[in-house]
Amino acid sequence: MKPKETIGPTPAARAGKLALLTLPFLVGLFCVFLTFVPIGSIVGIEVAPAFALMAVYYWAAHQPETFPPYAVFAVGLLQDLLSAGPIGLWAFTYVVIYGVVQTQRLVFAGRVPLVLWTGFALTALLAGTIAWSVASLYYARVLPPGPVLLQLIVTVALFPIFATLFARVERILAPSL
Amino acid sequence: MQDSFSRPAPPILGVSNRVSLIFMVTLAVALLLLGRAETYVFDQARQVVTDLAAPVLELGSRPVAAGRRLVERTDEFAYVFDENERLRQENAELLTWKEKALKLQARLARYEALLNVQLDPSINYVTGRVIGDTGGPFVETFIVNLGHEHGVESGQAVVDSEGLIGRIVSAGERASRILLLTDLNSRVPVTIEPTRQRAVLSGDNTVWPKLEFLPAGSGVVPGDHVVTSGHGGLMPPGLPVGTVIQTENGDLRVQTFSNRNRLDMVRVLQYRFPMDVPEQNPPAKLTAPVPGEESEEGQPSASDQNGALGGTAGGTAGGTAGGVVRGSLAGAGGAGE
Numbered sequence: 001m002k003p004k005e006t007i008g009p010t011p012a013a014r015a016g017k018l019a020l021l022t023l024p025f026l027v028g029l030f031c032v033f034l035t036f037v038p039i040g041s042i043v044g045i046e047v048a049p050a051f052a053l054m055a056v057y058y059w060a061a062h063q064p065e066t067f068p069p070y071a072v073f074a075v076g077l078l079q080d081l082l083s084a085g086p087i088g089l090w091a092f093t094y095v096v097i098y099g100v101v102q103t104q105r106l107v108f109a110g111r112v113p114l115v116l117w118t119g120f121a122l123t124a125l126l127a128g129t130i131a132w133s134v135a136s137l138y139y140a141r142v143l144p145p146g147p148v149l150l151q152l153i154v155t156v157a158l159f160p161i162f163a164t165l166f167a168r169v170e171r172i173l174a175p176s177l
Numbered sequence: 178m179q180d181s182f183s184r185p186a187p188p189i190l191g192v193s194n195r196v197s198l199i200f201m202v203t204l205a206v207a208l209l210l211l212g213r214a215e216t217y218v219f220d221q222a223r224q225v226v227t228d229l230a231a232p233v234l235e236l237g238s239r240p241v242a243a244g245r246r247l248v249e250r251t252d253e254f255a256y257v258f259d260e261n262e263r264l265r266q267e268n269a270e271l272l273t274w275k276e277k278a279l280k281l282q283a284r285l286a287r288y289e290a291l292l293n294v295q296l297d298p299s300i301n302y303v304t305g306r307v308i309g310d311t312g313g314p315f316v317e318t319f320i321v322n323l324g325h326e327h328g329v330e331s332g333q334a335v336v337d338s339e340g341l342i343g344r345i346v347s348a349g350e351r352a353s354r355i356l357l358l359t360d361l362n363s364r365v366p367v368t369i370e371p372t373r374q375r376a377v378l379s380g381d382n383t384v385w386p387k388l389e390f391l392p393a394g395s396g397v398v399p400g401d402h403v404v405t406s407g408h409g410g411l412m413p414p415g416l417p418v419g420t421v422i423q424t425e426n427g428d429l430r431v432q433t434f435s436n437r438n439r440l441d442m443v444r445v446l447q448y449r450f451p452m453d454v455p456e457q458n459p460p461a462k463l464t465a466p467v468p469g470e471e472s473e474e475g476q477p478s479a480s481d482q483n484g485a486l487g488g489t490a491g492g493t494a495g496g497t498a499g500g501v502v503r504g505s506l507a508g509a510g511g512a513g514e
Contacts (some may be wrong), residue, residue, distance in 0.1 A: 085315045
């Protein structure tokens with residue numbers, strides 16, 4: 001397509017690279033499905049960690065170009081459609097979080113795990129507040145904050161495991177960026 | 178290539194990035210506002226997505242079910258002696274109850290015959306597995322792997338082995354959504370035994386749904402049994418729901434028999450309100466003279482379908498027929514006791 005790239009990679013290689021670049025988005029979709037798997041029923045407690053929030057946060061902090069805003073929106077919308085809540089709730093929350101985290105990218109440039117984790121804890125708190133406020137407005141009543149808090153705590157606790165997995169995906173991607 | 182990976186992040190967002198970010202936020206807000214109007218399109222889209230996702234969710238729920246069984250097995254092994262002892266005791270108690278139940282059933286069959294009560298049509302059910310969790314803290318719905326192809330329709334009651342869980346709110350071809358009793362949008366008409374007080378069981382996203390529209394001085398006390406009343410015709414009457422509890426601030430709430438955190442296999446009841454049941458004229462029952470025999474065959478439908486659900490089911494299941502008959506039946510029952 002571009003005239004400058006006369007000695008570029010072969011079409012197959014380019015297609016492979018393109019496929020590789022959709023990997024973060026696919027990971028995001030996978031995280032949404034994981035949210036709906038009744039994991040909590042194994043131990044008999046109610047947990048639905050916001051796995052997709054982890055993905056949105058991680059990529060916004062590290063490689064936002066591989067996870068553009070419309071992909072974030074799509075991930076949120078899928079979660080909205082699969083859950084029975086207000087449509088647009090998670091799409092809105094994730095896109096806002098994505099925007100906010102992206103403006104703070106310099107903080108995460110050093111790649112210190114603890115900084116990343118602390119950042120996530122704050123982000124999760126913000127996300128929970130946004131989602132809770134929007135849902136409360138939507139249903140026109142003050143929703144009990146307990147379930148959201150529980151979800152946040154579990155999500156933040158599980159974040160390091162997922163951050164490690166995301167970092168592995170990022171390493172696979174690294175050559176094609 | 179290598180140093181593009183380690184370069185510091187650009188401090189300012191790209192213009193196109195920012196534009197698309199703003200666009201997406203606007204789109205999400207627009208969706209929220211449109212969705213508030215509860216449009217048909219959104220519900221359809223949601224059902225289509227749920228149907229498409231069902232195979233994936235089903236795949237994901239398999240290892241979870243296996244893990245659960247493993248945990249439960251381990252639990253059972255640990256408590257097998259205690260459990261055995263408890264069951265023996267319970268069995269002895271239940272045998273006494275069985276005697277009583279048989280006697281009462283015979284008497285009930287006789288009264289029904291005298292009053293020309295129209296029996297419930299038998300309720301078919303389909304059994305399925307919960308494949309999707311709530312997926313968030315604001316809704317209390319599960320996805321079950323049953324749909325139109327299994328005869329599941331919106332509004333049908335869903336039970337597990339302990340009692341009522343909720344009802345189907347939207348049904349697709351292969352998967353449907355269960356609205357749990359605890360959800361904000363759940364309202365179920367119930368009757369509280371033994372006072373026969375009516376109320377509405379109303380979820381508010383907490384663990385214990387509230388009892389609403391209960392008159393002051395209704396005589397309902399913690400420990401009373403709550404069963405579905407069948408008003409509105411959506412659910413069969415007499416399904417066990419839970420026990421009345423009182424919270425610290427004096428509210429009457431219900432501890433459901435079913436445990437939402439342990440849901441696995443569930444039953445969808447395909448109940449149809451008996452509007453067009455043919456009038457039994459002349460009363461067929463009165464032609465059979467021996468009450469003892471009647472009790473064996475007289476009421477198979479109601480007791481069969483509710484048998485697995487616990488003792489309270491049979492007691493009220495006979496009262497489905499029209500309002501006039503119900504009233505007189507309750508009167509006769511009271512006099513009989």
